[in-house]
Amino acid sequence: MSALIPRLTDLLGPAHVLTGDATARHAKDWTGKFTSRPLAVVRPGSTAEVAAVLRLAAAAGVAVVPCGGLTGITGAVMNDGALMLSLERMNRIRELRPEARLAVVEAGVVLQSLHDAAEAQGLYFPLWFGARGSAMIGGVLSTNAGGSNVLRYGSTRALCLGLEVVLADGRVLNLMSELHKDNSGYDLKNLFIGAEGTLGVITAAVMKLVPRPRAYATATLAARSLPDALALLNRLQEVSGGAVEAFEYMPDTYMRQLERVRPDLKSPFAIPHAVNILVELGATAPRDAAAQPDGSTPVTTLLEETLAAMMEQGLILDAVVAQNEGQRRKMWERREAAAEATYARKPVIDTDVALPLHLVDAAMTAFHARLPAIDQAAETFTVGHLGDGNLHFSVYPTRDDPALAARVVEMVEDVVAELGGSFSAEHGVGLSKRPSMARRKDAVALDVMRALKAALDPGNLMNPGKVLPDRA
């Protein structure tokens, strides 16, 4: 191992092998929950260099932890004594082919860069979340990231056509296909997507692009209840033919915390409401986006008419429809301040759960019913992608106590398990949810995962100690 650093320096040059204090930026965990002391941070500039780094690390028996934009919140890149392999220099968009609606990108491409490049061609890369200015494609793929547009376009997995992966032993696995049908053997691509770097290092990918909606219809509204909000979602999907791009849930707890942290983004409503929703429809067909004499578009009219009918029935209590792009952006800023609002107060116990849609209401009720028995005066904070059944339910406990935090997490997991949900929706497992994997995941599934890990990384050098729990 002692010779590893000089060899890496020979390979990559001294500017791209960081040690000691120079690793601080990569070793830092922005959620503040984890600490990291990597042996070194290396920044290879090509797939061949990544392969060479992995060969050297394998020969030295040193663990490798791939990293990208460092925006994860499960501690998935935190480590002690491993070689952090940053993909940040592999930031080229190799190709962008509008007629085929795809982009060939390296793992270090920042999500926002891909958004910008696609938009310049009238297209859209439909993966949208707050950290898009830092998150990189490799990390997005490795966590199978979700966000606000999953409802219409799916998670990262659904947007990936092809993948390039460097395996633990330095071999390059070329799955860089742009085909829409390919049944030549096992589906290896999906095994690496969401594996958080524990099976290999994703170095490049072929990503789908979609037509950029020609017009949006966006509103913030207060619904009488969660079931009424879901009735609105169903009605909008029906009248629009499935054009709902986002359906985001911001309950009163969200609006209150947001007003503390970002008073400029407070609720648009005069009185507080329990169920606030940000809804957006995207018009992809020209006739749904055509400007009317009054300046509106058919898709906006559709939204307004649906909201008006439900207000008349008392199912919707108040609503504001964005009249221009500025108002639309403001509505989105309110939603995208979620991470800032969540972590502005410490200590915080955050979760990321998925539920069958019709059971989201039952889950919220159960969380609030069971919490006082654990911490009588704890406050809560929830934000969610309601259209996907994905809740980020957070608790601000009255004291900073790991045992208390563990009880809260277990209570949330109990509720989720009882309702057929998942303790991990879109943030991955990393370090923070390994105990949940041990407690909650089907034992046979864990065994199969361990067998796959052993098959692809027999030396256990690829981001060890993440995702899979230790054997009981």
Next chain:
Amino acid sequence: MSALIPRLTDLLGPAHVLTGDATARHAKDWTGKFTSRPLAVVRPGSTAEVAAVLRLAAAAGVAVVPCGGLTGITGAVMNDGALMLSLERMNRIRELRPEARLAVVEAGVVLQSLHDAAEAQGLYFPLWFGARGSAMIGGVLSTNAGGSNVLRYGSTRALCLGLEVVLADGRVLNLMSELHKDNSGYDLKNLFIGAEGTLGVITAAVMKLVPRPRAYATATLAARSLPDALALLNRLQEVSGGAVEAFEYMPDTYMRQLERVRPDLKSPFAIPHAVNILVELGATAPRDAAAQPDGSTPVTTLLEETLAAMMEQGLILDAVVAQNEGQRRKMWERREAAAEATYARKPVIDTDVALPLHLVDAAMTAFHARLPAIDQAAETFTVGHLGDGNLHFSVYPTRDDPALAARVVEMVEDVVAELGGSFSAEHGVGLSKRPSMARRKDAVALDVMRALKAALDPGNLMNPGKVLPDRA
């Protein structure tokens, strides 16, 4: 092994353990290309019985070959001396939940049964191909079947939310989720989809349903060229906002062979055309399906206007738009007679390749340019899902010669490889494409697949000798 049959009979009852001549129906290969001599055919009626069968087989060291509707065309269930495990008795639709748009189905449910059950709820299961009256969900999943609606809804993989799998050792892997987001560890589901029973036996699944289109607009047309046909596809996607459900390619070779086999389904055009297309748009939004005073719908008007504009430009040479459901069905029958037409003439060398869309034309040109050097007077027959870049290019050679057939297949594979395509699009690998896997698949990918196979089926008892080629 001698005690295996009595044990199976004890377990399942004599009616569900077939031996000798009683295995004929399952052992038969309808393409006529393969022969099969199974040890026995067993028909377990539940997941628990499947698990028990696998435990007995594992203890006896006997290979197990799962089978469903027996409609495959790659010989994937053909075997010599294995236990065929038919899922045909596991044919219950366990749940169909319209509000959640999903169905929980057992592996032996016939595709058409799921279509019918979904339709009764105003929904659609969007996997559509000729063999739907026999093909079963388990086989559809095991081959990641495609068909005519992949363009809009994706292959089987994209339609599966959850899976139940019995592993080689008889353990049951429960991945029966209905969640739209779930990042709790590796994606095991996609590993079993498309694995053709070589990693385990799929016994049940949670499948997505979609809203049934409120109206269809369907046409058969002749385009001046393949690039002109693709220009039409792009234009239709643009004006309809992505509502093209199917875009099927039937060149002159198809129409000629069809007229021989099924004169009732001959081309609707007075003169032969090189590029015939069946196109269908689905209107999911009410306003696109609303009946107009003249009886038409907006989606049909959209199709007619687009076709008219392109006829004026000379890009489309002729077109017939279906005026009612009867005419629509007739157009589809013409397309769905593909398998019947292909195999009505023997010998036939069939292929199933995928190409980047813009290279389909180049592939067709190359196939026809290179074929005469192999067999001067061979005839060809092509049908394809043009919207997916998926061609079924078949050759009727002048003599029944395996060496000649191998040269034709290799020529096709050469062309496909040169153009970045795949030698296997939607039919899987089975027996017939194992040589292609050996020749064409990335060596690293093959190694990884073998490692996964060894990890999940260390005794090599799950459909052995399929998908993966022997080591060189």
